[in-house]
Amino acid sequence: MANTKPTLQPDKWIDNYADYLYNYAVVRVNDSDLAKDLVQDTFIAALKSAKNFQGKSTERTWLVSILKRKVIDYYRKINSKKGQAEVRMNFYVDGEQEGNWLEERVPQSWDNASEKAVENEELKDQLEACIDNLPEKYAMVFRMKTIQEFETEEICKELDITASNLWVIIHRARTQLRKCMEDNWFNS
Amino acid sequence: MFKFLFITCDEATMICNKSQYNEASLFEKIQLNIHFLRCGICRLYTKQNNKMSDLFRMKATDCQKEKPCLSDIDKAALKQKLENSKA
Numbered sequence: 001m002a003n004t005k006p007t008l009q010p011d012k013w014i015d016n017y018a019d020y021l022y023n024y025a026v027v028r029v030n031d032s033d034l035a036k037d038l039v040q041d042t043f044i045a046a047l048k049s050a051k052n053f054q055g056k057s058t059e060r061t062w063l064v065s066i067l068k069r070k071v072i073d074y075y076r077k078i079n080s081k082k083g084q085a086e087v088r089m090n091f092y093v094d095g096e097q098e099g100n101w102l103e104e105r106v107p108q109s110w111d112n113a114s115e116k117a118v119e120n121e122e123l124k125d126q127l128e129a130c131i132d133n134l135p136e137k138y139a140m141v142f143r144m145k146t147i148q149e150f151e152t153e154e155i156c157k158e159l160d161i162t163a164s165n166l167w168v169i170i171h172r173a174r175t176q177l178r179k180c181m182e183d184n185w186f187n188s
Numbered sequence: 189m190f191k192f193l194f195i196t197c198d199e200a201t202m203i204c205n206k207s208q209y210n211e212a213s214l215f216e217k218i219q220l221n222i223h224f225l226r227c228g229i230c231r232l233y234t235k236q237n238n239k240m241s242d243l244f245r246m247k248a249t250d251c252q253k254e255k256p257c258l259s260d261i262d263k264a265a266l267k268q269k270l271e272n273s274k275a
Contacts, residue, residue, distance in 0.1 A: 014267050019257040026256045036258070040266055044273045092198040099196020107233050117239055119246055127243055145209070147248045152211060171202040178233070178240055 008050050017060055021067055027148050028071050042067040075159045078136040088135055091175050110186040130180035134173055142173040195219050200230045208241045
C-alpha cells in the first residue's frame with residue numbers, strides 16, 4: 001500500500017493554500033500587511049518542521065495549526081508589551097465611589113440620533129476610525145466578536161483567554177467606542 | 189440583605205454589553221433591571237448601546253461580504269521568500 005500516507009508538497013503550498021491562510025489571518029488581525037507576514041512565517045515554519053508532519057491530518061489543517069500559533073503569539077505580544085503602553089480611557093471612579101460613572105465621562109444624550117445613524121460612507125469611516133483608536137488588543141477581540149461574529153468560546157480558545165477576560169475587554173472597547181462616536185459623530 | 193442585587197454602573201454597563209450579544213444570564217438581567225430603577229445614566233447608556241449595535245451590525249454585514257485574497261504579486265514574492273529560506 002504505497003502512498004497512503006499523505007506527503008507534503010511545499011511547491012504547491014502557495015497556489016493551494018495562500019489565499020485560505022491569508023483570509024484566516026486577516027479576519028483575526030484585520031491588517032493586510034501583518035496577515036501577509038503571518039502567512040509567510042507560517043510557510044517558513046512549516047518548511048522547517050516538514051519532517052515532523054505525520055500525515056495524521058491534511059496538509060491544510062496542519063498549516064492552519066501552525067498559523068493558529070502565530071496568531072496567539074501575536075495576541076500575546078500586543079497584550080504584554082504594546083497593550084500596556086497604550087493609555088486606556090477610564091470611565092468609572094476608583095476608591096470610595098467605586099464603579100460609578102466619572103462625571104466628565106457620563107454619557108450625554110444624542111440629538112437626532114436616528115437621523116445620524118442612517119447608513120452612509122462617512123458614518124462607516126468614522127466608526128472604523130474609532131475602532132482603530134482602541135488599544136490594539138481591544139480592537140482585535142472586539143472585531144472578532146462583533147464584526148466577524150465569532151462565538152465567545154471560539155475566541156477564548158484561539159487566543160487562550162477566559163470568558164470573563166473577554167467580556168472585560170468587550171465592555172471597555174464598547175464603552176470607549178460609544179464615547180468616541182458621541183464626540184465625533186452624534187454630538188459633533 | 190439583598191445586597192447581591194445591587195451593582196455598580198461599571199458592572200451594570202458590563203452586563204448591558206454582554207446582553208448585546210444575548211449572552212447575559214437571567215440573574216445578570218435581573219441585577220441590571222434593578223439597577224435601571226435608580227440609574228438614568230445607565231438607562232441612557234443602554235438605549236445608545238442598542239444603536240451602537242445596529243451600527244456594528246451594518247459594519248459586520250459589509251466586512252463579511254469581502255473575500256480578501258492575495259494578489260499575484262504577493263504570491264510571487266511569497267514564493268521567492270520561501271525559495272530563499274530553503275537555501
